[in-house]
Amino acid sequence: xxxxxxxxxxxxxxxxxxxxxxxxxxxxxxxxxxxxxxxxxxxxxxxxxxxxxxxxxxxxxxxxxxxxxxxxxxxxxxxxxxxxxxxxxxxxxxxxxxxxxxxxxxxxxxxxxxxxxxxxxxxxxxxxxxxxxxxxxxxxxxxxxxxxxxxxxxxxxxxxxxxxxxxxxxxxxxxxxxxxxxxxxxxxxxxxxxxxxxxxxxxxxxxxxxxxxxxxxxxxxxxxxxxxxxxxxxxxxxxxxxxxxxxxxxxxxxxxxxxxxxxxxxxxxxxxxxxxxxxxxxxxxxxxxxxxxxxxxxxxxxxxxxxxxxxxxxxxxxxxxxxxxxxxxxxxxxxxxxxxxxx
Amino acid sequence: xxxxxxxxxxxxxxxxxxxxxxxxxxxxxxxxxxxxxxxxxxxxxxxxxxxxxxxxxxxxxxxxxxxxxxxxxxxxxxxx
Amino acid sequence: xxxxxxxxxxxxxxxxxxxxxxxxxxxxxxxxxxxxxxxxxxxxxxxxxxxxxxxxxxxxxxxxxxxxxxxxxxxxxxxxxxxxxxxxxxxxxxxxxxxxxxxxxxxxxxxxxxxxxxxxxxxxxxxxxxxxxxxxxxxxxxxxxxxxxxxxxxxxxxxxxxxxxxxxx
Numbered sequence: 001x002x003x004x005x006x007x008x009x010x011x012x013x014x015x016x017x018x019x020x021x022x023x024x025x026x027x028x029x030x031x032x033x034x035x036x037x038x039x040x041x042x043x044x045x046x047x048x049x050x051x052x053x054x055x056x057x058x059x060x061x062x063x064x065x066x067x068x069x070x071x072x073x074x075x076x077x078x079x080x081x082x083x084x085x086x087x088x089x090x091x092x093x094x095x096x097x098x099x100x101x102x103x104x105x106x107x108x109x110x111x112x113x114x115x116x117x118x119x120x121x122x123x124x125x126x127x128x129x130x131x132x133x134x135x136x137x138x139x140x141x142x143x144x145x146x147x148x149x150x151x152x153x154x155x156x157x158x159x160x161x162x163x164x165x166x167x168x169x170x171x172x173x174x175x176x177x178x179x180x181x182x183x184x185x186x187x188x189x190x191x192x193x194x195x196x197x198x199x200x201x202x203x204x205x206x207x208x209x210x211x212x213x214x215x216x217x218x219x220x221x222x223x224x225x226x227x228x229x230x231x232x233x234x235x236x237x238x239x240x241x242x243x244x245x246x247x248x249x250x251x252x253x254x255x256x257x258x259x260x261x262x263x264x265x266x267x268x269x270x271x272x273x274x275x276x277x278x279x280x281x282x283x284x285x286x287x288x289x290x291x292x293x294x295x296x297x298x299x300x301x302x303x304x305x306x307x308x309x310x311x312x313x314x315x316x317x318x319x320x321x322x323x324x325x326x327x328x329x330x331x332x333x334x335x336x337x338x339x340x341x342x343x
Numbered sequence: 344x345x346x347x348x349x350x351x352x353x354x355x356x357x358x359x360x361x362x363x364x365x366x367x368x369x370x371x372x373x374x375x376x377x378x379x380x381x382x383x384x385x386x387x388x389x390x391x392x393x394x395x396x397x398x399x400x401x402x403x404x405x406x407x408x409x410x411x412x413x414x415x416x417x418x419x420x421x422x423x
Numbered sequence: 424x425x426x427x428x429x430x431x432x433x434x435x436x437x438x439x440x441x442x443x444x445x446x447x448x449x450x451x452x453x454x455x456x457x458x459x460x461x462x463x464x465x466x467x468x469x470x471x472x473x474x475x476x477x478x479x480x481x482x483x484x485x486x487x488x489x490x491x492x493x494x495x496x497x498x499x500x501x502x503x504x505x506x507x508x509x510x511x512x513x514x515x516x517x518x519x520x521x522x523x524x525x526x527x528x529x530x531x532x533x534x535x536x537x538x539x540x541x542x543x544x545x546x547x548x549x550x551x552x553x554x555x556x557x558x559x560x561x562x563x564x565x566x567x568x569x570x571x572x573x574x575x576x577x578x579x580x581x582x583x584x585x586x587x588x589x590x591x592x
Binding site for chain 2: 559
């Protein structure tokens with residue numbers, strides 16, 4: 001146990017102990033800040049290239065390097081130099097502060113997601129519930145931000161976003177409940193450990209479908225795009241954000257995409273397990289990339305869902321399917337069918 | 344003002360709240376609590392006797408009827 | 424890395440945050456700021472739960488209170504029209520002095536009780552003896568009747584709220 005320094009002589013050993021500790025290294029380097037910023041920027045580029053190929057065009061091409069790989073940096077520079085317009089009588093501290101809070105809360109659950117057997121920043125025993133608790137803070141922050149913009153259309157978009165995200169939280173939780181029952185723990189490292197012989201996408205396939213659809217609705221991606229419906233509501237709840245504020249919100253949205261991909265990988269696709277010729281974090285990143293691809297592709301393929309149909313879909317159909325899978329899991333575990341795979 | 348075609352926006356912003364989906368919020372509050380209790384159960388499902396699990400399933404089923412009624416009432420739009 | 428922070432510092436920091444946020448929630452002019460301060464005070468209480476070795480309860484607090492109850496409070500605030508919310512008659516009826524008087528009485532009585540209890544007061548909270556894996560068995564096994572009563576209570580609350588919020592056109 002390291003204790004806080006009380007005398008100046010203890011300061012240097014304290015700093016050395018902190019910097020070389022596992023927590024600090026994972027926090028800054030691998031599943032922490034540097035990795036997160038690089039991957040989120042890469043994800044924006046990846047989405048644009050992927051959608052471009054689906055739509056039979058090429059996507060970003062000129063921004064340095066092969067295939068426009070520095071495009072996110074170019075976007076960032078452009079957005080920083082744009083003027084930040086704050087609407088008349090908008091609530092300034094909230095308008096400027098909430099995007100930062102969104103990024104903070106979008107990055108916070110990464111502290112518990114394991115990228116490898118030991119590549120986790122904080123191995124909490126309540127890891128999964130921590131992710132869901134932090135995720136439940138998003139709808140209220142979006143509502144406050146939409147209110148703080150003091151305009152009709154963002155407010156309407158913010159309300160729709162609130163109802164949509166709230167509608168898909170419960171099916172997400174119930175489908176994760178099936179995974180928790182199969183693994184017997186809320187600790188994300190133990191959930192991945194339990195998938196050593198079989199990935200949970202097998203026994204909990206219905207849950208996987210529900211969780212995948214619910215996470216696409218939480219991320220407000222097409223086909224659940226109505227709060228930010230580009231031709232209809234201009235940009236929904238972040239209409240009034242411009243320049244640096246838009247960049248921060250954009251980063252927060254893509255951080256959530258990466259978070260959901262990592263969460264689906266951890267819960268359903270076996271985390272870091274794979275044949276031993278690649279190190280564990282590489283398997284994790286590959287699987288997360290595959291999941292992110294499947295989250296991005298529907299944006300170029302499907303039409304948008306109307307908002308009341310969308311909310312009804314979350315509350316009725318998905319909830320019933322998720323509950324059905326909980327009952328199926330109860331039956332599977334009680335009859336011991338899965339004991340061949342160690343569950 | 345990216346919308347309204349660049350004209351000065353009119354009318355009081357933040358005018359009215361869409362109350363159409365309000366019952367879903369109430370259902371969400373209740374089932375938030377239920378969900379957290381279910382996580383506590385699901386964690387220890389393999390280690391508790393079947394009668395306790397049956398109790399929690401009964402807990403779920405007891406809440407299913409009000410859930411169905413609430414969702415049905417939420418569909419009738421003239422109530423809100 | 425296990426950083427050992429003296430429990431007094433944790434308690435003082437959390438108590439300051441929670442109490443300041445709660446006071447701001449009551450005194451804020453703009454109601455939305457009040458709701459946000461309320462959310463911060465709820466997060467402070469969740470911090471208390473963590474420091475008392477009850478992390479699951481802390482997560483439940485954040486998910487239920489800050490996630491759902493604060494949303495309902497925000498809704499209510501946004502339903503109130505602006506001109507009804509900007510009354511500035513608060514502060515003229517001497518409630519500040521009354522509050523200080525009551526707080527002083529409370530502080531004196533707590534100090535008196537602590538002095539009477541003498542050296543028997545524990546200075547650190549007792550270690551938790553309920554690990555998280557035992558939470559489910561205790562809930563379902565030792566408290567079956569409260570569980571069913573909880574189901575009925577939640578159903579009643581849900582249906583009651585719906586009936587109250589219904590508008591008869």
